[in-house]
Amino acid sequence: MKAKKKAWIVIIVLAVIGFCVGFYFGYKGEKDKQEQTNTQTRTQEKEIRAQGEMKDGELVDYTKNNMLELGKYKGRTVTVTPTETEVYQAILLEAEDWKKKVADGERVEKGDWISLDYEGYVDDQPSDDLSESGAVIQVGAGNLFNAAFERGLMGLKLGETYNLNVTFAEDDADPDVAGKTITFSVEVNAKFNDAYAKKMSKNKYPNVKAYYEYAKAKEEKENREGIGDTVWEDLLKECNVKKYPEGSRKQAYKDQKRSYQVFAKVSGQSYEEFIGALGQTDEDIQSSADDQVKARMTAKTIAIKEGLTLSDADYERFLLAFLEPEEEEDKTLKAMEKRYLEEQSCYPRDDMLIELVKEYLGKNSKMK
Structure with a gap:
């Protein structure tokens, strides 16, 4: 009798345990299913919101909802060594503040590095091909148009606008100007020479060459420090x-x-x-x-x-x-x-x- 009673007790206990286990896993399964549904709902809500308005600080992959084509963003190569023009652009930008502090610093001389804006007119019409803002040249080196143009720059005062009439040869490579006299509206923004180098460096760099090496190293250092900005700007274009x-x-x-x-x-x-x-x-x-x-x-x-x-x-x-x-x-x-x-x-x-x-x-x- 006692053995039969014990058997019933065991059966009841096992049944209770089985019920609890079944209830637990059933509840857990429902909970997991509900959590999965909630996650899917949150994801859908995020994607829907992304199409209407961003939530500040919330991350969304806009390539997944086909709203953004992403360019290559890892392993990009960036040139940090500045070109000669870039170095002189930086120097001349700084030199603009020194024109009144340097003896004879306000008029263009042969050999000066200068920054200038110019606009050429062909048949009384402005020409994009003959116009540039912030051009950098060394006066007399023959880097811009012809010798007549560069001779016309000599003696010009910084910050003032002049008209230069420049005659081009009959056999000039550009048929639009060959044999013609072109009027250029010119303004020289800044100049740089040995006198400027000494003044701007407080005599640390005695000439253009020495100051150039200093400025080049400075520009390269800034380029290295700003590499993230450079990559970012290039990436956004893509x-x-x-x-x-x-x-x-x-x-x-x-x-x-x-x-x-x-x-x-x-x-x-x-x-x-x-x-x-x-x-x-x-x-x-x-x-x-x-x-x-x-x-x-x-x-x-x-x-x-x-x-x-x-x-x-x-x-x-x-x-x-x-x-x-x-x-x-x-x-x-x-x-x-x-x-x-x-x-x-x-x-x-x-x-x-x-x-x-x-x-x-x-x-x-x-x-x-």
Whole structure:
């Protein structure tokens, strides 16, 4: 009798255990199924939102919903050694502030390196082929048009506009100017020679050659430090937005316009007057806004593909670098974010993510 009773107890216990186990796994299966459904729903919601408006700080792979064609972003090669023209461009930009500090520093002489703007007229019509802004030449070296043109530059005063009439040979390689006298409107922006080299370096570099080597090393160092920016700008040219998140596109335009309106108010102008003075139109502002949205889409996509996360420390670091607050200003993360939202855009985390992606690209690029 006792044995039969024990057997029933065992059967009941096993049944209870079986029920509990079945209930547990059934519940777990339902829970897992529900969690899977929730995950799919969140993903779908994110993709739907991505097509309408970005959420600041939320990562989305825009290549998966066919909104973005992403260019090659890893293993790119960047030239960091500057060309001769690039070095002299940097030198002459600095030299513009020294023209009144150097003896006889305001008129062009043979042998000077100069930066100039010129516009040529063929049959009284401006010619793009005979025009350039910021051209860099050494006067008398025969690098621009012909000897007559370069002779005409000698004696010109910096910052003033002159008309030069230049006659081209009958056998000139350009049939549009061969045998003709072309009028050029010319303005020399800056010059550089041994006297400038001494003055600008406080006698550390006695001549053009010595100063050039110093400037070349400086430019190369800056190029190396800014490699991430260079890769980023080149990459964006290769990326193609097939569909913009329309809500974000509208918001970016509002942010851009708001910034211009602030500057316009400070200068005592209307928004239309201000952008007009800058040679911009409302369409240009929208184009600039589109470029910003494209940059955010690209950064978010790369961040997902490479597992990049913008930490609070990085976020604060990039905000500090961007805003450059004065000593007396509040430098807390909350204060800087508030200022960014007021002055720049509604996407502070996305914009700082761009800086993080730039760093990543720079570290994964090759220099030559």
